[in-house]
Amino acid sequence: MSVNEIPRAGKSYEEAHPYDLLPPRTASGLEEAMSRALGVAETVKAFIPGYRWTLYALGSLGYGGYVPGWSDIDLDVIVSDPGELDLAKLSSEITEASNELNSDEIDVKLFDLDALIERNRSIDYGIANRVVMLLDSAKLLHGPDIRSRLPRPTHMELHDEARNIAEALTGKSDEWWNTRPVDDLAAIIALPARLYYTTAVGKVTSKQQALSYFLKSDAAGTYPPEAWTWATWAYLARFTADARKPPMSGLPMLRSAARSGLEWILRSL
Structure with a gap:
């Protein structure tokens, strides 16, 4: 099943996948x-x-x-x-x-x-x-x-596009957010760091490098605490398989943190 496919209208991802937090993946190197x-x-x-x-x-x-x-x-x-x-x-x-x-x-x-x-x-x-x-x-x-x-692209073009990306995601419906699987949410929680890096440096880089750059920056001190916590989780999940399976009960907090992070980057750009 595609990570972008909604399992059924009004049904959350964890309800649709009670025994499988992560979508099935091949273990390819x-x-x-x-x-x-x-x-x-x-x-x-x-x-x-x-x-x-x-x-x-x-x-x-x-x-x-x-x-x-x-x-x-x-x-x-x-x-x-x-x-x-x-x-x-x-x-x-x-x-x-x-x-x-x-x-x-x-x-x-x-x-x-x-x-x-x-x-x-x-x-x-x-x-x-x-x-x-x-x-x-x-x-x-x-x-x-x-x-x-x-x-x-010019630096200004990347800056303006960063705002448009954040605005588009913050405008998504609750149903859309409730059907995002955990790996999608991990990418979205890292997105403010990637947008911050791109507008500062003028390049697009990996989630790991963008998160590392952002978490070391002065801007991280103004980041919403709940979003900061989940951003560090997203960084850890890139390296540790066990970190990729947070408890189902934590997914609402992850969704909320992802949204607050996007709202923060909108205010900051």
Whole structure:
């Protein structure tokens, strides 16, 4: 089941998964993860024959920090001249076809090259952030390297996008928040630190480095105490498997802390 799929309207994640706090994952190592990422090229070929495209690995496979059994395999397919292709629909279909039974590790996103150049559309977690990740840390897996065609986002562009990302998440419904699995919540609790790092440094980095940078900064002293506590948990969970299974009774507090952290970054930017 996809981590973004709502199990049933009005049913929380812990109610839908009383015996499984974490979504099922394969216990793949970094080498196996890269092998699976390379294999996605054949799936893309089958879905969009005749089109020109490039496949990159990014996120934790790009800038480092991939954690087997915890991290996703994030892949971007950049399509030149997609014409009438429904890239959002194809993203979902290729993601589904690329994942094995009971696994949701692989997340494939298709983008129009011109949209990345012009940055004239909105995407989850920001198109300028995506371009920075492609430029600085993505690994080329298939096709021509098109990164020389991508203009680097300005510092102000990244700042404004950080606000938009935080505003979009704070505006999500209670139902959306109540159906986030624990690994999604771990990513969201780390997001203010990542946005803080990006607006300060002008780069996009791993959750570990962003959390470390943020927790050592003066800004951490003004962070909501409950969010600070869960941010340190998110940092620990990157290294210790046992930390990835907080008690079910703690999930409401984690959700509340994630929301207060996003509200804090909105006030701080």
